[in-house]
Amino acid sequence: MAHDDRRLRVLRAIVQDYVSTNDPVGSKALAARYDLGVSPATIRNDMAVLEEEGYITQPHTSAGRVPTDKGYRFFVDRLSTVKPLSAAERRAIEKFLDGAVDLHDVLGRTVRLLAQLTRQVAVVQYPTLSRSAVRHLELVPLTPSRLLVVLITDTGRVEQRVVEVHGDAEADTVAELRTLLNAAFTGKKLAEASVEVGDLVDQAPPHLRPLVAAVSATLLETLVEPSEDRLVIGGTANLARSGALDFPGTMRPLLEALEEQVVVLRLMAEVGPSQVTVHIGGENEHEALSSASVVTVGYGSGDQALGGLGVVGPTRMDYAGNMAAVRAVARYVGHLLAES
Amino acid sequence: MAHDDRRLRVLRAIVQDYVSTNDPVGSKALAARYDLGVSPATIRNDMAVLEEEGYITQPHTSAGRVPTDKGYRFFVDRLSTVKPLSAAERRAIEKFLDGAVDLHDVLGRTVRLLAQLTRQVAVVQYPTLSRSAVRHLELVPLTPSRLLVVLITDTGRVEQRVVEVHGDAEADTVAELRTLLNAAFTGKKLAEASVEVGDLVDQAPPHLRPLVAAVSATLLETLVEPSEDRLVIGGTANLARSGALDFPGTMRPLLEALEEQVVVLRLMAEVGPSQVTVHIGGENEHEALSSASVVTVGYGSGDQALGGLGVVGPTRMDYAGNMAAVRAVARYVGHLLAES
C-alpha cells in the first residue's frame, strides 16, 4: 500500500528530525525539510494514525510529535539503514587502539574511543575469565601459610588472589605445585577446567593434595564467578553535556547505576558477538535506565563473546551511527585481543 | 582585640551557614542562628570590613554575603576544628574495607567508601610502583620472540608487559633469566633498582645479556614512569546531585578533567602522608577545577606516601568533615596494605 509506506517514511523522518534538533517536530517542518511529496495536512493525518498506534506522542496539545519507545524500536528494527563509518573514523580507531601496552590500556583506550566517536557514555567489559584459556599460573609464597596465585589468560588478563593454606608451603613444594597446576590448567578454559578438579586432587601426590584443593577452589570459586567481572566506564562528561535536557532529574540515578555496574553487566551477559543489541528506554528492566537507551555488542575472535561493550545515552540518540561505531570498535578489539 | 576575635567568629559563622544552606547569608540570619552576642547592625559593620579584606563577597547588592576562596582558605587554616568521626563512621570504614580480596578490590571499596562518607566525588591513586618493593618477577614465554613480564609488588599490585626479544627465548633460558632477575630485583624498590641495571647487564652471562637488557629496560622505562599511574574514581553521581547548583555550566569540564586523570595525578604528586592538603577553587592550576576544592592526603605505612587519595567537591563543602574522613580512610588503607 502506498499508504503504509508513506506513513513509515513519516515516522522515519520524525525520528531523524527529533534526534537532530531535540524539538518536537510538527507537520509543517516535516513537509519543508523532508521530501515526502505530500502536504502538511496529509502528514497530519498520518501522524494521527501513528499516534493512535503508539509510535509517537505529543508532549502536550499543540506541540509537535515525539517518538515513543515503540517508535524508536520500530525505527531501529526496520527503518534505520546501516551507516558506514567514514574513512577518518576508521583511521581514528586504528590509530587510537594501536600502541596499547597491556590489557588495561587496551580497554582504557577503547572506552575513550567509543565515548569520543559516539559522544555518549561508553562501557567496556573485561574479557570474561570463564571463557578465556589459561596461559600460565604462577604461585608466589608470601608467608608459610599464604600463597599468592597469579592467573594469566590468553586475552592478556592478569588476576591475583591470596590463598590461605594450613600446610606450610616451602619453596620446593610450591615449585611442584606450580608444575602440577600448570600441566593441568594451561590451555584449558576455566569453565571446562572446573569439571576436572576432583580428578586432579585425587591424582595429586598425597602431600600436595590439600594445597591443590585450596588453590583450585580459589581459582574456580572466586575467579569464574561472573559477578567479579569488571567494567570500564568513560565519557560520563558527555552525560553532563545534554544531561539536563535529556535526563531531567534522572541523571543521578543513572550515574549511580553505571557505577554500580551490576545493571550494565546483566545487560552485557545477553550479548552475542557481532550481533548488535539495542535496549530502548522502558525496555530496560532497571528503573534508572528507563529513560536511556543502551547499545551493546559482544567482542571476541571466535564464536563466543569474551565480553561486551557498548554505549549508554538518551533514547533520543543516533542509533544508526552508534550501532555502526559500537560494532566497528568491537570488531577491532576482537582482532587485537586475538593476536596478542 | 575583642574586635578581631569577633570578626573571625563572624567569618566562621558565614562559612558554616553558607556551607549548610547554600544561600548567601545576611546579618540578620547570622544574628539569629549564631550566638554572637551582638546586634545585626554590628555584624554588618564587621561584614563590611571582611568584604574589604577580601574574605567574603556579595553576589550583588542587597544579597547576603558568600565566602571567597580566600575566606575558605582562612577558614580551613585557622578556624575549622577537627571533627572526629562518629563511632558509626569508624565502624563503617572497617566493615567496608575488610573482606577485600585483592588490591583492585581494596581500592574499589575505598573509593566507594569515601564517596559515601563525604558525599563527594572520590579519587584513589594506585600505589606508586617506584616506591613499592618488588616481591616477585615472573616471566612467561609467549612465542619465541615475545616474553610476558609480570611484576608483583609488596603492595599487592600486579603489572604486566609484553617484551619483544630478538634472541629466541627457550624454556631453560627463561628459567635462568627468571632466577637472575629475581635475585637482582626482589626486595628492592624499583626506584633504587634503576641505578644498578648497568652492572646487572655486565655481570650476566653473555648469552643472557640481551635478554636482561631488554627486560630491565621495559621494567624501568614503562613501569617506573609515573604517568602510567592509575586512578580510581567514584561517586560522580554526587556531582549530579547538587551539580547544577554548585557547578553551573562547569560540570562537563570537571568530569572531563577527572577522566583525564592527569590533572588530579599532578595534585596527588604533592601530597605527603598524614598531612591533609586542601586546594581551594582558584588555587588549582587547572581551569576546570577553579570552582572546585580538592582535599587530598597520602597513604602508606612508612614515612613516604605510596599514593594519594581524596575528594573533589564544590568550594562550598564541609571541609572539617571531609578532611577528617579522608585522613581516617587513608590511615586505614595504609594499615591494610602494610599487612597484606
Next chain:
DNA sequence: GCTGGCACTCTGTCCGCGCGAGTGCCAGGA
C-alpha cells in the same frame, strides 16, 4: 564602640497577555 531606625536597592516571583506553532476537522477537488 554598639544599637536601633530608616531609606534605598536589588532580585526573585507572580500575573496577565499576546504571539506563534501546531492541531483537528471539514468541504471541495482529482
Next chain:
DNA sequence: TCCTGGCACTCGCGCGGACAGAGTGCCAGC
C-alpha cells in the same frame, strides 16, 4: 478513495510590570 487548502481552536512560551522580601549602608543616640 484519497489528497489538499482553509479555518477555528488550543496551549505553551516569552515578555513586561508590579510587588514583596531580604539585605545593606548610614546616621544619630546611648
